[in-house]
Amino acid sequence: MPESSLVRETVRGAGAAGPESLLDVRDLTVSFRTRQGVVRAVDGLSFSLAPGEVLGIVGESGSGKSVSVMSLLGLIRDPNARVEGQALFRGRDLVAMRDKDLRPLRGREIAMIFQDPMTAMTPVYTVGWQIAEQIRAHDDVSKRVAHERAVELLDEVGIPDPRRRVGDFPHEFSGGMRQRAVIAMALANNPSLLIADEPTTALDVTTQAQILDLMRRLRVEHGSSIILITHDMGVVSDIADQVLVMYAGRAAEQGPKKDVFHRPRHPYTWGLLDSVPRPRAERVRRLPTIPGSPASPLDVAPGCPFAPRCRMRHERCDERPELAGGPAHVDACWLPRDRRQELRREVVEAAVAEGDPGDLTEHGAPLDASTPPAPEQGP
């Protein structure tokens, strides 16, 4: 595809410039050998991240969003797994690096927080001990100094009465406090890249807002870059600068947040945006759904992976679309780019009118005829 190689070139150009990007991922592919053959969980992912930037990776289960970042840190230990491509972190390729060389980076330069804060901490040591251990693993400081730093960190992430709480065990913390303690642990060595995998999914909205606020402060005060993996478009809208929408291991659409949210181009992105009931917008009678279920990595369509669920599917979709339409905002779809907003409205109307396959019930109450169906939510 001449068009796509052009895009690659422009993106690569920015990456090759060096100092501007902290992380530059090219053609990342993670495959697993299984009894059913080779499964590509991540297929040709490319993105770059500037210092202080927040990248939101969105997708449903099985989209490969977690696997892709785990592979960057060498955290995929499955002997049947194979990681290919390149991930330049400050110019050094994480994919090619040996575990011995990765270890000093992990936890120091690149920190990771997971969805469930309970599994990230051991229940048998105090929270303070665990943070101090993290500090001492990378810095040659005394236990006293590390302990003091743990108290400061707990204070920084908003744990009340940190000097007392530093001696608590993880189970004595609430869910939100635990996640804050995990973030404190991640911040212990001032990482330049923080990878957060669904960090707020298990939390209440008020706690979630506090954690997102904390992450925002972190990038301002420490200049850290953040990769945030989530299924929640609202969270991405709230905090990200760049968005990468993944489907079946591939990028369906990626670009600056404003472009992706205000002028989404890929039918899958439309579906994600339109099918979620909104807390702060006029209600709709019926949610425009995406038919079917998320593709299993074991069974990805040979052409466009989203085609089996797409209401705009046509012959061209048997062929695999490459990312194009750039420079900054790219999507992998064959539909004419100048008509996408109009097509999005058509998709919503069709979805609302027909009901969804897999939902064989008669469409219930007819739409109120006096008002046209709201194709796009919001004003």
Place this chain on the structure above:
Amino acid sequence: MRRPERADSDPGEVLLEARDLTKHFPVRGHSLVGGRQVLRAVEGVSLAVRAGETLGVVGESGCGKSTLGRCLVRLTDVTSGTVSFQGRDITRLSRRQLRPVRRDLQLVFQDPYASLNPRRRVGDILSEPMQIHGYGDRRAIARHVQELLEVVGLNASHVDRFPHEFSGGQRQRVGIARALAMNPKVIVADEPVSALDVSIQAQVLNLFLDLQDEFALTYVFIAHDLGVVRHVSSRIVVMYLGEVVETAVTDPLYDRPGHPSWVGVVQSAPDVEDEEVAPRERILLTGDVPNPVDKPSGCPFRTRCPYAQELCAREHPPLREVAPGRHVACHFPLVTPTGDVAQHALSAGGSGSAR
């Protein structure tokens, strides 16, 4: 486009009612001398569910919304207060006496996998309630199972499958089919879509609404997701620390929250912005929900409330009607008797509350 507010325009008969419902769980004290303490999961909750409406129950985790749901269908015994169904007090009925009530009052659970027996085929799972309640002979039951599968959007040929052979969304459809088996009047759904992928969540929500239209169902819909609750509910009960802090018809409740805790929750919810908007000003609630074993004196929310005053520590605010159709348990509600945003909500501490 708005869905008609059925509860508003045509108040149906009260099907399910709770009066002063309280559920305490005994917990062991932390210290050796601590003795027994009680966790006040639900405290003094009164509500009425009217025919045809969807009553949303929303609140942060640990606010008692699930326990309330289980009390309403008598899946758990209540400590005090009453639950009545169609005017009949069911609080103290025995299991056997409850049986006919259970036909009309069903529950859908959050985790469709945990709530379906993994060793039984879907056909057996669906026909069991019919056998128990004497639906008819085997042929009639088999026919009804097929109908149920189709009604919830599954294939009739799925009867011989086991739960693990379905995707999460399909399993939730099976859970819904089981609840529908005896033609219930009321379905209490406890977080029925929170375990599902976003695209599947929308399908299941549409199914809930279609079934409601088709079978004239009444729902009590318990969820923490503010978008989901807004979408399905005609009226909403907001809970905090085991108590009802606000009830109102859906849209006004979201547009002009009356209880300070609810303002904080509504403003914290991230939403997709379709266009450039100025950064929203909002109240960020600080701290965590207090432990229900050790509730604050007076108002349960006062420890996190930006408007709290001395009165709030002394006196527990009762749930009272502050504007037509709006009940708020707060000494200083954020809506005026005309339903507008109150002055103090517009000034200093709460500049973000009026959007």
